[in-house]
Ligand SMILES: *[C@@H]1O[C@H](CO)[C@@H](O)[C@H](O)[C@H]1NC(C)=O
Ligand SMILES: *[C@@H]1O[C@H](CO)[C@@H](O)[C@H](O)[C@H]1NC(C)=O
Ligand SMILES: *[C@@H]1O[C@H](CO)[C@@H](O)[C@H](O)[C@H]1NC(C)=O
Ligand SMILES: *[C@@H]1O[C@H](CO)[C@@H](O)[C@H](O)[C@H]1NC(C)=O
Ligand SMILES: *[C@@H]1O[C@H](CO)[C@@H](O)[C@H](O)[C@H]1NC(C)=O
């Protein structure tokens with residue numbers, strides 16, 4: 001990327017234009033091989049990978065493996081984490097350039113408008129990342145054929161982001177990341193078919209975060225990765241685990257901007273966090289490097305707009321600037337930090353060998369150009385410096401998932417009758433337009449999880465006994481199981497809320513149990529038999 005310097009202005013600037021928010025992972029192959037030994041300084045044991053899930057989607061070999069370019073992380077096939085889909089390999093010409101082993105296979109979803117993965121998880125904050133390498137797996141040259149190639153992602157029951165592969169180099173990898181709160185024992189990631197190309201995914205990763213981290217992330221607010229950059233002289237195009245124990249992806253700025261007037265600083269002295277400051281946990285190895293400008297320059301801009309994959313205009317952005325003064329000379333360095341034209345942090349001075357993370361807690365900014373300016377103040381001797389930068393966009397988690405008991409009972413029903421319904425996938429009620437066919441949900445209590453109030457499984461080829469899961473659903477009012485091949489007796493079970501029970505046109509036999517008969521005789525239940 002060209003570095004544009006406006007040398008005619010009185011205060012000189014270094015303009016940095018980062019073109020695309022989803023970068024070519026293929027670049028990293030060469031530096032990774034060369035530098036793996038030089039850069040990953042592991043003192044003793046690498047950090048724990050407990051709770052890491054790394055799915056290699058479309059890999060039919062179910063034996064877990066470790067990838068030589070990402071030390072210490074186990075990868076496994078996605079079999080068992082998703083229903084449906086087709087497995088593929090990228091085209092042979094792209095195999096050798098695949099940055100990670102997991103990018104060589106993928107799973108596509110030609111059928112269904114929503115297909116969901118369920119990642120087991122503990123409750124709490126997680127990083128979820130999805131990677132996409134098209135690699136012309138279908139031989140259709142689909143990213144380059146001129147037509148839109150776009151599909152969507154949901155995190156749980158909420159829209160996360162679109163994946164736009166239109167005119168995208170087929171060998172390049174896009175990744176999307178979201179920091180989110182896992183509500184219960186799992187996190188679901190869904191691929192949404194917009195009718196503009198078959199959704200697919202190459203890899204899915206889940207990493208636990210500490211609950212003290214990213215305090216503005218909560219059950220109603222998630223944040224989607226827009227850009228995460230480390231400054232100074234990074235040797236890897238992407239810095240990740242084990243330097244970052246949370247396996248965040250940090251893109252190396254110096255791969256794009258390493259020429260005058262940019263200058264790099266680095267130190268081997270410790271850069272400490274204040275005790276108790278666990279909010280971002282930027283790795284020390286990242287804080288020990290910084291970028292600044294030659295001293296006759298006074299400001300630089302970080303422009304993170306926006307490749308084909310992201311549209312900054314409608315986004316609400318949350319920037320986080322990480323600083324540590326690592327210049328040994330004791331000259332003063334003060335600068336103003338702007339988002340677009342808004343002064344966010346006036347007269348900031350980085351602390352010496354100590355991490356300062358500047359962010360406005362939970363405040364999302366409208367910044368359609370996605371430009372951030374660091375400008376030396378009049379009293380400062382030195383130009384601004386920066387060690388690392390993160391910027392996220394807001395993902396609202398407005399849509400609540402269906403009541404957990406209802407979900408479990410419906411899953412039992414689905415399993416019991418071996419129902420292969422194409423849209424019985426993901427959350428049963430949420431978001432509304434993807435609710436399971438045959439279900440009626442009650443969304444009326446705004447701050448409560450939707451409940452299932454009616455199930456219509458008439459003419460669905462059900463065979464065998466009547467499963468009691470239905471009887472357990474505390475909000476179910478209307479159950480239609482007519483025109484199936486149900487056999488055996490009706491279980492004697494205390495039904496809770498049922499008002500209509502249609503069992504007609506089956507081969508059920510035996511007496512109608514008292515529990516049901518009494519409700520029917522009392523006029524509480526319309527029994528059709
Ligand atoms: C893919 O399509 C582009 C644009 O039409 C074309 O330039 C390119 O040669 C095609 N590649 C292959 C492998 O067919
Ligand atoms: C929530 O669901 C509604 C209705 O289905 C949908 O229009 C909206 O986009 C969803 N919101 C999010 C954040 O996904
Ligand atoms: C920056 O300042 C130095 C002297 O401090 C000078 O030699 C150099 O030419 C200047 N560079 C530019 C681009 O003005
Ligand atoms: C998708 O990317 C293409 C190519 O860069 C762009 O023209 C198009 O506007 C993008 N579509 C959306 C919806 O962002
Ligand atoms: C989540 O955080 C936002 C601001 O970051 C706040 O407005 C909202 O009330 C929080 N929601 C919950 C459920 O804590």
Ligand SMILES: *[C@@H]1O[C@H](CO)[C@@H](O)[C@H](O)[C@H]1NC(C)=O
Pocket residue numbers: 011299373375376377378
């Ligand atoms: C940077 O700060 C100087 C004062 O030190 C001011 O004159 C100048 O307008 C500022 N530049 C920008 C782009 O805000």
Ligand SMILES: *[C@@H]1O[C@H](CO)[C@@H](O)[C@H](O)[C@H]1NC(C)=O
Pocket residue numbers: 461483484485
């Ligand atoms: C029930 O099964 C029989 C044969 O086992 C079949 O002939 C009949 O069509 C089935 N009825 C329904 C409603 O599926």
